[in-house]
Amino acid sequence: MFSSTAQAAPRSLMPVQGSTVAGYVDSLYIFLLIASFIACVLVIGGFIYFAIRYRRRGENDKTAYITHNNTLEFAWSFIPFVIFMVAFGWGWWVYDKMRSFPENALEVHVTGYMWAWDFMYKNGKRTTNEFTVPVNTPVKLIMTSRDVIHSFFVPAFRVKQDVVPGRYSALWFEATKKGRFQVFCTEYCGTGHSAMLATVNVVDLEEYEDWLQVDPYRGLSLAQIGQQIFEGRCLVCHSPGQDRKVGPGLGGLFGSQVELDDGTRVLGDENYIRESILYPNEKITAGYPAGVMPTFLGQLDETEVLGLIEYIKSLE
Ligand SMILES: [Cu+2]
Numbered sequence: 293m294f295s296s297t298a299q300a301a302p303r304s305l306m307p308v309q310g311s312t313v314a315g316y317v318d319s320l321y322i323f324l325l326i327a328s329f330i331a332c333v334l335v336i337g338g339f340i341y342f343a344i345r346y347r348r349r350g351e352n353d354k355t356a357y358i359t360h361n362n363t364l365e366f367a368w369s370f371i372p373f374v375i376f377m378v379a380f381g382w383g384w385w386v387y388d389k390m391r392s393f394p395e396n397a398l399e400v401h402v403t404g405y406m407w408a409w410d411f412m413y414k415n416g417k418r419t420t421n422e423f424t425v426p427v428n429t430p431v432k433l434i435m436t437s438r439d440v441i442h443s444f445f446v447p448a449f450r451v452k453q454d455v456v457p458g459r460y461s462a463l464w465f466e467a468t469k470k471g472r473f474q475v476f477c478t479e480y481c482g483t484g485h486s487a488m489l490a491t492v493n494v495v496d497l498e499e500y501e502d503w504l505q506v507d508p509y510r511g512l513s514l515a516q517i518g519q520q521i522f523e524g525r526c527l528v529c530h531s532p533g534q535d536r537k538v539g540p541g542l543g544g545l546f547g548s549q550v551e552l553d554d555g556t557r558v559l560g561d562e563n564y565i566r567e568s569i570l571y572p573n574e575k576i577t578a579g580y581p582a583g584v585m586p587t588f589l590g591q592l593d594e595t596e597v598l599g600l601i602e603y604i605k606s607l608e
Pocket residue numbers: 404405441442443477478479480481485488
């Protein structure tokens with residue numbers, strides 16, 4: 293349900309345990325679950341039992357005069373206190389493991405925005421909605437947001453961290469299983485929130501190093517580069533056909549007369565497409581709200597902008 297590993301994962305209540313902390317988190321979670329269940333049975337069961345056993349049986353039935361019971365009162369305070377302290381100490385121990393960053397961690401930079409995730413490696417390699425890390429290696433993600441608060445969650449790794457505009461937050465994990473694992477945004481961030489998905493691809497160290505060297509655009513035509521970017525970043529909001537999504541469909545845009553919200557018309561040429569990508573609020577298509585599309589200024593280089601223009605030209 294949560295992850296799509298290379299091997300078929302056995303069906304279970306919890307996602308695959310794919311990191312060094314996953315087992316610790318699950319143990320604490322199961323302890324809390326069982327303790328809560330026992331407390332629930334005692335409280336609700338006791339409530340039902342007393343309600344029946346001591347119900348009022350007639351007009352003259354008077355409530356017995358009860359003062360107190362030291363032993364009982366101590367027990368019902370002290371036993372929960374011990375359980376809470378165990379949960380606190382245990383939780384602290386697990387949290388400390390999750391928040392103590394190993395010094396030798398491989399650092400990857402992450403940027404969240406409506407509605408995709410960008411990943412950037414130290415050698416300049418950039419990817420969108422998918423990133424690769426080596427197995428059995430500590431990885432530190434240094435994360436920020438371009439617009440609103442998002443939250444980066446990898447269920448299989450049991451790690452989650454808010455991603456906040458204007459500052460960096462971080463999380464770390466050490467993947468213990470190879471495979472492909474789902475990333476979710478878990479902070480509601482607008483229309484495309486549920487489609488704000490990414491994949492962590494965990495591979496051998498050698499495979500990771502090869503992957504890191506590969507130029508993702510090598511051997512691709514401009515339009516193919518554009519298609520790759522479109523599918524990663526634009527498809528959440530724009531259909532490649534005529535359908536209306538968050539934004540207008542881009543099929544047939546090139547060469548057409550685009551009606552704007554101020555009633556004027558503009559030719560859908562290269563300059564219009566470029567401006568719409570880099571300065572999306574300059575010209576708003578009629579029937580769509582302003583201020584929704586984020587700018588891609590500084591996010592795409594010239595080749596990528598040209599690629600997108602070529603790809604959009606080819607859409608019908
Ligand atoms: Cu989000």
